[in-house]
Amino acid sequence: MTIKxxxxxxxxxxxxxxxxxxxxxxxxxxGMTLEAELNESNKFYLNNEIAVIHKKPTPxxxxxxxYPKRSAARIKEAYFRRASTTDYNGVYQxxxxxxxxxxxxxxxxxxxxxxxxxxxxxxxxxxKQRGICFAIIKFVNDQSVFLLKATDxxxxxxxxxxxxRKSIPRKTIEEIGVAVPYQINPLLPYLRAVDLIIE
Amino acid sequence: MTIKxxxxxxxxxxxxxxxxxxxxxxxxxxGMTLEAELNESNKFYLNNEIAVIHKKPTPxxxxxxxYPKRSAARIKEAYFRRASTTDYNGVYQxxxxxxxxxxxxxxxxxxxxxxxxxxxxxxxxxxKQRGICFAIIKFVNDQSVFLLKATDxxxxxxxxxxxxRKSIPRKTIEEIGVAVPYQINPLLPYLRAVDLIIE
Numbered sequence: 327m328t329i330k331x332x333x334x335x336x337x338x339x340x341x342x343x344x345x346x347x348x349x350x351x352x353x354x355x356x357g358m359t360l361e362a363e364l365n366e367s368n369k370f371y372l373n374n375e376i377a378v379i380h381k382k383p384t385p386x387x388x389x390x391x392x393y394p395k396r397s398a399a400r401i402k403e404a405y406f407r408r409a410s411t412t413d414y415n416g417v418y419q420x421x422x423x424x425x426x427x428x429x430x431x432x433x434x435x436x437x438x439x440x441x442x443x444x445x446x447x448x449x450x451x452x453x454k455q456r457g458i459c460f461a462i463i464k465f466v467n468d469q470s471v472f473l474l475k476a477t478d479x480x481x482x483x484x485x486x487x488x489x490x491r492k493s494i495p496r497k498t499i500e501e502i503g504v505a506v507p508y509q510i511n512p513l514l515p516y517l518r519a520v521d522l523i524i525e
Numbered sequence: 526m527t528i529k530x531x532x533x534x535x536x537x538x539x540x541x542x543x544x545x546x547x548x549x550x551x552x553x554x555x556g557m558t559l560e561a562e563l564n565e566s567n568k569f570y571l572n573n574e575i576a577v578i579h580k581k582p583t584p585x586x587x588x589x590x591x592y593p594k595r596s597a598a599r600i601k602e603a604y605f606r607r608a609s610t611t612d613y614n615g616v617y618q619x620x621x622x623x624x625x626x627x628x629x630x631x632x633x634x635x636x637x638x639x640x641x642x643x644x645x646x647x648x649x650x651x652x653k654q655r656g657i658c659f660a661i662i663k664f665v666n667d668q669s670v671f672l673l674k675a676t677d678x679x680x681x682x683x684x685x686x687x688x689x690r691k692s693i694p695r696k697t698i699e700e701i702g703v704a705v706p707y708q709i710n711p712l713l714p715y716l717r718a719v720d721l722i723i724e
Contacts, residue, residue: 378650380610383584386600401585401603411579415614417623420655422616451577456619 360429360464360471364414367512371418377517379416379423385409411448412459418517421524422457424449425476429464435493436463438486446483449476458524462506462516463499472503473519559628559663559670563613566711570617576716578615578622584608610647611658617716620723621656623648624675628663634692635662637685645682648675657723661705661715662698671702672718 361381371377390403412426428440441461449459459476474494482494504519560580570576588602611625627639640660648658658675673693681693703718 372650375650375653378647378654378656383582383608385582386585386603398604401600401605404585404600404603405597406600409582417621417651417654417656420621422619422621424616448577451571451574452616454574455577455616457577457616 360427360462361413363514364427364462364516367514367516368414368416370512371517377416377418377423379414379418381414382409382411408442408444410444412445418458418520421520422452422455423520424452424457424459425462427462427464429466431466432493433465433467433496435495436465436499437493438483439492441479441483446480450480453477458520460520460523462514463503465496469508471506471508471514471516472499473506473516473523474499474503475523478502559626559661560612562713563626563661563715566713566715567613567615569711570716576615576617576622578613578617580613581608581610607641607643609643611644617657617719620719621651621654622719623651623656623658624661626661626663628665630665631692632664632666632695634694635664635698636692637682638691640678640682645679649679652676657719659719659722661713662702664695668707670705670707670713670715671698672705672715672722673698673702674722677701 365381368377368379368381371379385407386401386404387407388401388404390401392400392402394400412424414427415422415424417423426441426445428436430436430440452459453476461474461476461479462471463474464471479494482491484490486492504522506514506516506519509515564580567576567578567580570578584606585600586604586606587600588604589600591599591601593599611623613626614621614623616622625640625644627635629635629639651658652675660673660675660678661670662673663670678693681690683689685691703721705713705715705718708714
């Protein structure tokens with residue numbers, strides 16, 4: 327099977343990778359978190375000069391640090407802080423890219439409580455600056471991944487505030503989102519889905 | 526106190542970490558670090574919907590964490606890691622913005638050792654993706670601040686690799702950079718300088 331990038335560029339599978347006999351190849355590493363999968367994909371995009379997208383470090387509130395004379399400063403007491411932005415951002419062919427990645431064990435819907443208010447507000451702010459904002463959502467049950475535009479996420483979020491659903495039905499995500507099937511190099515070719523929402 | 530990375534490189538404190546906030550406005554807040562000044566300026570830009578630019582959290586290598594029953598997870602042992610990107614990025618009216626901020630006590634030149642190889646490579650990568658990349662340089666002696674385009678910084682960096690100068694003369698920075706004079710709201714109006722390099 328020939329896979330093509332939106333620009334017509336052909337994608338070549340690496341040889342030596344074991345393929346299952348049926349057509350649907352399970353590239354997803356079942357032990358891998360969505361974060362690890364995205365980091366690996368971002369490394370591919372970086373090494374191939376396709377995009378520069380990084381996960382931000384986890385914010386930490388440092389309380390106490392030791393400064394030993396001849397070795398590295400050692401943090402003795404610190405706490406996790408809640409991020410005020412999304413986790414991933416960067417630049418892709420002139421576009422500012424900003425997104426968050428969430429996994430759910432739920433099979434039929436994506437619970438909105440996976441997002442914090444701050445993250446949604448951050449997406450709203452980035453959209454005003456003409457950034458490309460979205461969520462990558464993974465249903466771990468059957469290892470399916472979707473890109474959901476921030477505008478759609480925000481619609482559901484806002485409806486929830488006025489008594490609407492507390493989750494987005496999976497069927498809706500399949501309809502309004504873009505599927506991101508696993509492959510090799512990059513493992514999660516989510517920028518192909520981004521191309522579709524840029525247009 | 527001076528904190529050093531394992532390789533002897535100096536660590537600058539995060540703002541909000543044991544840092545007093547100087548409310549009295551003598552534009553250039555002498556007690557304020559460049560980082561605090563930029564954070565305050567970015568907050569102004571954010572609140573006024575001019576740009577969404579944040580400092581990335583300091584990367585930490587966590588070694589050990591306690592999970593007390595009724596309180597927040599406590600990090601017991603962790604170390605500072607060196608960032609693989611620049612410290613600041615975001616979106617400004619459709620443009621991807623990426624920069625690093627450096628202070629120097631040197632009066633006549635800016636030592637290139639203030640940058641790490643990783644940061645310069647990151648800038649190179651972002652430029653290829655049509656990001657707007659630069660450095661904000663502060664001469665603490667007379668509290669003057671300049672924006673220097675990443676392309677100019679990279680020129681000096683590359684020349685250094687082949688036996689060129691180990692610093693950029695201040696006179697050169699005054700000539701090829703853009704001055705960012707202190708004011709009120711935002712304290713450091715560096716996006717005005719960015720407008721000039723976008724054109």
